[in-house]
Amino acid sequence: MLVLSRHVDESIVIPELGITIEVTRIKGKTVRLGIKAPESIRILRGELESVVNEFEEPAAPRSNRSIAAPATMGSATQSFASVR
Numbered sequence: 001m002l003v004l005s006r007h008v009d010e011s012i013v014i015p016e017l018g019i020t021i022e023v024t025r026i027k028g029k030t031v032r033l034g035i036k037a038p039e040s041i042r043i044l045r046g047e048l049e050s051v052v053n054e055f056e057e058p059a060a061p062r063s064n065r066s067i068a069a070p071a072t073m074g075s076a077t078q079s080f081a082s083v084r
Contacts, residue, residue: 007023008023008026009023011023017038018037019036019041022034022035
């Protein structure tokens with residue numbers, strides 16, 4: 001596991017996947033993150049992963065659409081507080 005320290009408005013980028021994670025706010029022990037990722041990338045909070053997997057049917061095959069460069073691809077942005 002890679003462990004990094006970041007301040008507000010600093011980010012972590014995973015260029016191969018077109019993902020950017022930015023620290024948008026720190027308040028006490030809570031960190032708010034903004035995540036930009038291609039719509040095809042699924043993003044879940046850690047504590048929800050096992051719950052979602054229990055109720056999910058097997059995934060249908062994804063369409064064969066082409067992937068654009070990260071600068072032009074649509075993105076899903078989610079913001080959430082970290083959970084202890």
